[in-house]
Amino acid sequence: MNDVAWAELSNSLIYSAIAVYALAFLGYCAFAAGRSTTPAPLPEMSVAAGAAGTAPYPEEAIPSGEPTPAGRTQFLGAAAISLTTLAFGLHAASIASRGIAAGRAPWGNMYEFVLVCSLAAAGAFLATVRRRPIQALGVWVSALVLIALGLAVTVLYTPAGALVPVLNSYWLVIHVAAAMIGGGVFTVGFIATTAFLVRTRLDRRGRRTGMLPSTETLGQVAHAAHMFAFPVWTFAVIAGAIWAENSWGRYWGWDPKETWAFITWVLYAAYLHAQATAGWRGVKASWFAIAGYAAFVFNFFGVNMWITGLHSYAGV
Amino acid sequence: MRTAVVLLALVAAAAIPGSLLPQRNVASDPSAVASFYAENPGLAPWLDRFQLFDVYASAWFASIYLLLLVSMVGCVLPRSARLWRSVRSAPPAAPRHLGRMDRYVAWTSDVPSDEVVARAEATVRGLGYRVEVAGTEVRGERGYLREVGNLMFHLSLLVLLVGVGAGRLFGFEGRVALVEGASFTNLRSQYDAFTPSVWTDVDGLEPFSFTLDDFDATFESGSVDAGAPRSFLADLTVTREGSDPETVQVRPNDPLDVNETKAFLTGHGYAPKVTVTDGEGNVAYSGPVMFLPLDQTYTSEGVVKVPDAVPTQLGFEGLFLPTGVIDDLGPRSVFPDDLNPLLVLTAFTGDLQMDDGAAQSVFTLDKGGMKQARGADGEPFKRALAVGETMRLPGGEGTLRFDGVARFANFQIAYDPGKEISLVAGVLLLVGLTASLAIRRRHLWVRVGPTGEVEVAARSVTRRPLPAGEVDRLLTALDAPRHTSSPTPTPEKETL
Numbered sequence A: 001m002n003d004v005a006w007a008e009l010s011n012s013l014i015y016s017a018i019a020v021y022a023l024a025f026l027g028y029c030a031f032a033a034g035r036s037t038t039p040a041p042l043p044e045m046s047v048a049a050g051a052a053g054t055a056p057y058p059e060e061a062i063p064s065g066e067p068t069p070a071g072r073t074q075f076l077g078a079a080a081i082s083l084t085t086l087a088f089g090l091h092a093a094s095i096a097s098r099g100i101a102a103g104r105a106p107w108g109n110m111y112e113f114v115l116v117c118s119l120a121a122a123g124a125f126l127a128t129v130r131r132r133p134i135q136a137l138g139v140w141v142s143a144l145v146l147i148a149l150g151l152a153v154t155v156l157y158t159p160a161g162a163l164v165p166v167l168n169s170y171w172l173v174i175h176v177a178a179a180m181i182g183g184g185v186f187t188v189g190f191i192a193t194t195a196f197l198v199r200t201r202l203d204r205r206g207r208r209t210g211m212l213p214s215t216e217t218l219g220q221v222a223h224a225a226h227m228f229a230f231p232v233w234t235f236a237v238i239a240g241a242i243w244a245e246n247s248w249g250r251y252w253g254w255d256p257k258e259t260w261a262f263i264t265w266v267l268y269a270a271y272l273h274a275q276a277t278a279g280w281r282g283v284k285a286s287w288f289a290i291a292g293y294a295a296f297v298f299n300f301f302g303v304n305m306w307i308t309g310l311h312s313y314a315g316v
Numbered sequence B: 001m002r003t004a005v006v007l008l009a010l011v012a013a014a015a016i017p018g019s020l021l022p023q024r025n026v027a028s029d030p031s032a033v034a035s036f037y038a039e040n041p042g043l044a045p046w047l048d049r050f051q052l053f054d055v056y057a058s059a060w061f062a063s064i065y066l067l068l069l070v071s072m073v074g075c076v077l078p079r080s081a082r083l084w085r086s087v088r089s090a091p092p093a094a095p096r097h098l099g100r101m102d103r104y105v106a107w108t109s110d111v112p113s114d115e116v117v118a119r120a121e122a123t124v125r126g127l128g129y130r131v132e133v134a135g136t137e138v139r140g141e142r143g144y145l146r147e148v149g150n151l152m153f154h155l156s157l158l159v160l161l162v163g164v165g166a167g168r169l170f171g172f173e174g175r176v177a178l179v180e181g182a183s184f185t186n187l188r189s190q191y192d193a194f195t196p197s198v199w200t201d202v203d204g205l206e207p208f209s210f211t212l213d214d215f216d217a218t219f220e221s222g223s224v225d226a227g228a229p230r231s232f233l234a235d236l237t238v239t240r241e242g243s244d245p246e247t248v249q250v251r252p253n254d255p256l257d258v259n260e261t262k263a264f265l266t267g268h269g270y271a272p273k274v275t276v277t278d279g280e281g282n283v284a285y286s287g288p289v290m291f292l293p294l295d296q297t298y299t300s301e302g303v304v305k306v307p308d309a310v311p312t313q314l315g316f317e318g319l320f321l322p323t324g325v326i327d328d329l330g331p332r333s334v335f336p337d338d339l340n341p342l343l344v345l346t347a348f349t350g351d352l353q354m355d356d357g358a359a360q361s362v363f364t365l366d367k368g369g370m371k372q373a374r375g376a377d378g379e380p381f382k383r384a385l386a387v388g389e390t391m392r393l394p395g396g397e398g399t400l401r402f403d404g405v406a407r408f409a410n411f412q413i414a415y416d417p418g419k420e421i422s423l424v425a426g427v428l429l430l431v432g433l434t435a436s437l438a439i440r441r442r443h444l445w446v447r448v449g450p451t452g453e454v455e456v457a458a459r460s461v462t463r464r465p466l467p468a469g470e471v472d473r474l475l476t477a478l479d480a481p482r483h484t485s486s487p488t489p490t491p492e493k494e495t496l
């Protein structure tokens, strides 16, 4: 196959991935609707610290002989996860074939960043959902991935090609890969944190909802995601500094992109501290995670589009 | 901890204005502050008063992060003292009510108590815990490295401050543009722009010189991304002190390095070569003139100043087009490579005003003392020249021949003695952080009561849950009956 064929394959694969994510999204919607209408509240796993890993899906305990509503809901959840896994595979294959077409690591422009970052988000979700009962977050994860990919193929699309010379650096490959993986996992952290805040509010008002996992589960998933993503992001910032040193002799120049990476980092550090501060843990701390994510997203879109700096792909 | 959160939030907020307003000494555009001043003459001085064009060097930014670092030290040092004491002392005794721990299991065993204790001790030790036996109680603790990591992470920020400070106090940055064939010697006077730090040894810069022998650029010629740069390569002849000249190739991301003073290739442009004769028919200038690229296709603007021309000085102003077309849209370049170079110039005669001592930009004419040359129709005199063509000014005031095209390269030259320190800080930071987040500090207790009652309890000192399976392995080793396990919800824990 030649480069053009690989590039075309990559494009077909991403459209297929979008289609399958969309099906998964519908599955999650049906799952969430099913949970919220199932008469008896589903037993939430009592996720005690020591019991983690004993029964990943307590709902499975529901007898599944005749098709009870709960059983059907369960089936929908599992189907949606399988679809997400399939879409994830297509998505990954699309990125890989783009790499082959361009003859380089496939993260060199905005289109490719969005692809890789949303892949990391989907991957982080799939990895977490194997351990924690958070299928209900699938609606939001698949919706965000769909929005990201939709933007990518419509607004940001760039044909596969080589890179401008300054981007041709080994450290850059590492830097961007780490930033996108960190960003993907932060996305899952953001979704879990938002759901945590929503669920906390609903619980306070005494409203029962099966649409969202318990605050306990959400809190733990959010914290775990941030704990994973924060060092990855730290590494991305350091690798970026090394690249900058290599390419213009200044490892830190307060370029807008660097500044916002710093702001993101500091806000997440504030989040981790707040989580360890009496009186701030939980709801208050969560707002720092949300602010951190907002800074990350602004850096990704806002800085690239509205503020010019030395980062050469800035023209999209 | 509350102080830390508040100060961190403040640092984040304080960093924002610097990304939105133009900044001095920030690499992207050296003239950005000046143009902001020109556009906002009322507002700019006020912003300047609050150091908003120097946010990251401002007193208020520094006071926030110094406050943060001081509070960090005040927080972390007592913590390390506590860590040191706990490493030196035995793992803590079991609390009276073990049932409140994260995991608690109790049963009655008919195994003799000293055997239970011995087995428990061996197993807990085997799990990698530090173990202390006190009577019929086995106490274990594990994960001190988490605290060490946390400490290392926080203190690395101080190392980073030293590294950044060293660069800011002793380093320098400068820029120079060289046309093919031109040379540079590392002396302050040879820089186009030079930014020393407070204590830079300005007269003791690393002694070396280099000549730009050749500059080569290639651009995408395929249909995808046509015109995008694909490679830049500068061939240099470098002379270091005490050694023979050698040839060195410099590319983006691959600088010239002379004892830590590095020269980076950061850009390039065109320098059309011209020969100007004056009104008396003598050659008044011959050589390349740098033109400033304006866009991706290297439409470049510039001026040719000829102060040696008599009877009147000459100035030319216009565009250089590497792949020029002239059509209804006006003269422009359609490709960045020099496939069809065109030089489009207008001419001025009079006084260039270069003698009054004020520094002039090499890219603009001071037209105060100049008169624009006009054709017979009274329109400004203007010509588009291909290589080899000559323009003759009306009235025989001079000629300009377009001899050919040279390129120039921009070099950024930097010396930062703090960067190794910062790198070490970065590594410490990352290792410390990872250890701090990945390692779980935890306690494990086994207590045997006088009536054969065995209690097993575990507690996580961090917010991370206990690792799965450790307690189960202990229970198996102690022959605990199955299904005695009774997980209790994680109690709210206070870390500081």
Ligand code: HEM
Pocket (backbone or CB within 6 Å): A268, A269, A272, A273, A276, B001, B002, B003, B004, B068, B069, B071, B072, B073, B074, B075, B076, B079, B150, B154, B157, B433, B436, B437, B462, B463, B495, B496
């Ligand atoms: C200079 C800026 C600071 C930064 C960037 C920073 C960053 C961090 C980060 C990322 C963590 C998470 C690692 C972990 O949980 O083990 C952390 C934890 C911690 N920080 Fe800081 N910190 C700073 C200042 C401070 C200050 C001023 C204090 C004192 C109040 C402090 C005390 C702590 C403590 C006690 C922990 C452990 C929290 C826990 O047990 O979960 N830090 N810090």
